[in-house]
Amino acid sequence: MEKPSFDVVVAGAGLGGTCAALWLSTSNRVLLLSGTASAASGIAAGLVNLFAGQRVVPVWHADLAYKDLLDTLAHADATDTYNTSGILRPALNEEQAVRLRTLALEHADSFTWLSRDETHARYPYVSAPFGAAVTTGGVVDTPTMLEYTHTTIASRCTVLSSDLVGWEDSGSGVTVALKSGPSLHASKLVLALGAGYRSFPVLSALNLHCLKGQIVRVRAPEYPSCSIPVSGYGYVVPLRDKLILGTTYEHSYQDDQPTRLGSKNILALTQQMVPCLEAADILDTAAGIRVGVPGTRLPMVGPLSGNVWVLTGLGSKGLLFGAHIGRNIANWISNPEHVPYELRLQKKRRI
Ligand SMILES: Cc1cc2nc3c(=O)[nH]c(=O)nc-3n(C[C@H](O)[C@H](O)[C@H](O)COP(=O)(O)OP(=O)(O)OC[C@H]3O[C@@H](n4cnc5c(N)ncnc54)[C@H](O)[C@@H]3O)c2cc1C
Numbered sequence: 001m002e003k004p005s006f007d008v009v010v011a012g013a014g015l016g017g018t019c020a021a022l023w024l025s026t027s028n029r030v031l032l033l034s035g036t037a038s039a040a041s042g043i044a045a046g047l048v049n050l051f052a053g054q055r056v057v058p059v060w061h062a063d064l065a066y067k068d069l070l071d072t073l074a075h076a077d078a079t080d081t082y083n084t085s086g087i088l089r090p091a092l093n094e095e096q097a098v099r100l101r102t103l104a105l106e107h108a109d110s111f112t113w114l115s116r117d118e119t120h121a122r123y124p125y126v127s128a129p130f131g132a133a134v135t136t137g138g139v140v141d142t143p144t145m146l147e148y149t150h151t152t153i154a155s156r157c158t159v160l161s162s163d164l165v166g167w168e169d170s171g172s173g174v175t176v177a178l179k180s181g182p183s184l185h186a187s188k189l190v191l192a193l194g195a196g197y198r199s200f201p202v203l204s205a206l207n208l209h210c211l212k213g214q215i216v217r218v219r220a221p222e223y224p225s226c227s228i229p230v231s232g233y234g235y236v237v238p239l240r241d242k243l244i245l246g247t248t249y250e251h252s253y254q255d256d257q258p259t260r261l262g263s264k265n266i267l268a269l270t271q272q273m274v275p276c277l278e279a280a281d282i283l284d285t286a287a288g289i290r291v292g293v294p295g296t297r298l299p300m301v302g303p304l305s306g307n308v309w310v311l312t313g314l315g316s317k318g319l320l321f322g323a324h325i326g327r328n329i330a331n332w333i334s335n336p337e338h339v340p341y342e343l344r345l346q347k348k349r350r351i
Contacts (some may be wrong), residue, residue, distance in 0.1 A: 018149050162178045
């Protein structure tokens with residue numbers, strides 16, 4: 001095989017591929033293939049939530065992933081795209097209020113409990129009859145963060161807007177076939193294709209599942225634009241002069257476009273927490289496909305063959321997991337045995 005033109009080709013420029021390219025390019029010649037398919041990362045609401053879902057369970061390796069996110073933002077010169085406002089979590093019922101109060105005792109550094117009256121005094125536009133917690137976290141302006149990161153890496157990494165159509169691992173390197181232009185040679189290929197994995201049968205054999213998600217962007221004069229994001233019945237995320245309302249979790253869908261029903265459901269959900277949204281002006285809607293690993297809520301990363309790596313399954317946690325994998329991928333490629341057992345590649349089970 002001829003001499004590789006690049007040490008690493010990263011295919012896919014969403015949060016996964018971009019964070020990987022950022023860290024890999026500190027000591028490697030990297031080509032980032034930005035692809036032409038729409039990226040879920042472009043519509044992410046930007047919540048950095050260390051305690052996920054209605055069960056308020058800590059994200060896997062939350063403290064480490066959070067530190068990796070802060071390091072990634074600093075390394076990308078994108079720290080000012082992150083508003084560390086915290087996240088308001090209204091308790092949805094008495095049982096959840098008990099859970100949140102317990103967490104406030106166990107994790108005093110990242111949880112503050114507010115009674116119903118305290119919540120009302122601070123956030124009069126939020127309905128929280130059972131009280132609420134303020135947790136560590138906040139909002140990353142994800143499109144701007146990606147833009148800043150691409151600008152930062154442009155000085156030390158080649159970025160090409162083209163689609164990968166195939167590859168061949170010869171054992172000593174990889175030949176990468178592009179839709180436009182001649183094939184390239186690299187020592188390693190990292191596949192960070194988001195939902196684009198479905199174009200490649202070898203990747204469709206992995207234990208992955210696609211979940212469509214929709215958001216609605218609104219303007220609501222009664223909701224202060226500098227306010228805290230609220231998460232409980234869906235979420236309400238202030239970003240610049242708009243609010244992002246989300247989201248749907250659709251296991252079956254006809255296409256990846258937003259629907260009227262999706263918007264209606266999101267508005268009904270979020271109005272339970274923030275009643276003034278009833279009078280909000282709807283600006284636009286968007287939808288994207290999250291790729292997850294069924295049964296784990298964790299991402300998946302590892303070698304498909306000696307020189308071809310897969311980075312996928314970021315699910316609803318693209319910011320935390322994308323940064324965590326990006327921060328570690330150079331070490332993991334050199335030492336595949338260091339990839340945490342829980343994150344290793346899994347194939348679909350045969351039924
Ligand atoms: C509605 C919604 C709200 C969300 N909100 C949040 C949130 O608040 N916080 C959070 O952390 N996460 C959130 N997420 C999740 C987050 O968006 C994803 O986890 C993350 O974007 C996945 O990043 P990715 O790089 O794996 O995939 P993507 O962002 O989809 O990127 C994949 C990239 O691969 C490229 N590609 C595809 N095929 C090819 C090919 N053949 N050749 C070359 N390139 C290719 C595409 O063009 C794209 O650039 C949300 C997701 C959705 C849908």
